[in-house]
Amino acid sequence: MNKDIRETNMLGIGTRQFTRSSNDCRALMAAGIEHAGFGNPGKGYYSARTNPSVHHIAACYAGAGEVYCGGTWSPFIPGMVVCQPKAHAHAARSVNGKPFSFFWIFFTDDSRYAKSSMLQNPQRLTSDSIAAAGAVRELCWKGMGRQNVPIKIEHACVELITSWLDELLFDKGVSGRLEPLWRKVISQLDRDWDTESLAELAGVSPTHLRRICADETKASPMKKLTHLRMEHAKTLMTITDMKMDEVAYRTGYANMFAFSAAFKRYAGVSPSRWKELYNAETSEA
Structure with missing residues (x-):
């Protein structure tokens, strides 16, 4: 036991x-x-x-x-x-x-x-x-x-x-070789990441990082980063009362307008609309 x-x-x-x-x-x-x-x-x-x-x-x-x-x-x-x-x-x-x-x-x-x-x-x-x-x-x-x-x-x-x-x-x-990298990134999503800094944290070259990421996630490192940021934003919107500008800052965006545009590209709806839909779904579940 x-x-x-x-x-x-x-x-x-x-x-x-x-x-x-x-x-x-x-x-x-x-x-x-x-x-x-x-x-x-x-x-x-x-x-x-x-x-x-x-x-x-x-x-x-x-x-x-x-x-x-x-x-x-x-x-x-x-x-x-x-x-x-x-x-x-x-x-x-x-x-x-x-x-x-x-x-x-x-x-x-x-x-x-x-x-x-x-x-x-x-x-x-x-x-x-x-x-x-x-x-x-x-x-x-x-x-x-x-x-x-x-x-x-x-x-x-x-x-x-x-x-x-x-x-x-x-x-x-x-292989799951990038799992340690993404776990570290999740705790620092407000950082201004780019492919080079991600590669440095992973201990590989940017080119090698792109190759491994494509093999494991079928996406580029920056697209994977966007996915992590957007999913974290969803979490913040569902379990906290943060305003959108704070959510934007916590997920690495300079302002709520840049965040809102990125979120809409990712989810198909604005952050506020997504939250409305989420609240409606969970109340019915």
Whole structure:
């Protein structure tokens, strides 16, 4: 038993969780997924398992909480995915009563995902999981009978989830050489980064950084940086009362106008509109 955490499952106030089992979804069973689910933890949420019997991954897609992985606690923010092998303690909790949203996928023992090298030891990865989160939510709602979704849509959801898992655990996970770099950058998003300074922090040449980044993220270093900044901005807008100029400063933009323009290019809507849509969605979830 891990002495740092204790086995518990405290849902807290206002927490809502939804799951879909492979017992009633053949597409999940065929993919080697035991079950998938998502939750919107509220104040006081704390769930911990000291000796889990299955491999799984969990990904945050809104708000911010904390996650226990590999023996340490760390912020659980949009863009973060944790790989949790069986028999390794894991936990998640809300912080200061702030809400967050995440989803999880548990694998069968004979699943090819469970055998992935990325799931042999606990680790943290970065990935855009918004589309996969939407697919998991759709599956869960379908299982509850809340939506009359055709079976072909159910299969499409599982296909989207497995495509994301393939990239996360196989294509992207070949080396993961830039994960240490992005973890450092996340804590310094207000810095005036460019490709040269990122390369210096990574200990490689700018040309080599571009090559590795293209292999691992299918994007340039600066596009990856923009993704991290925008996802952090979403977190700040959902769990704090910061004004837009402060959010802009915290994410490395000179003023709110530059930030707003960059955010609209990234998300398709202005920051204020995105926040309205987010609040509407979470109130209905």
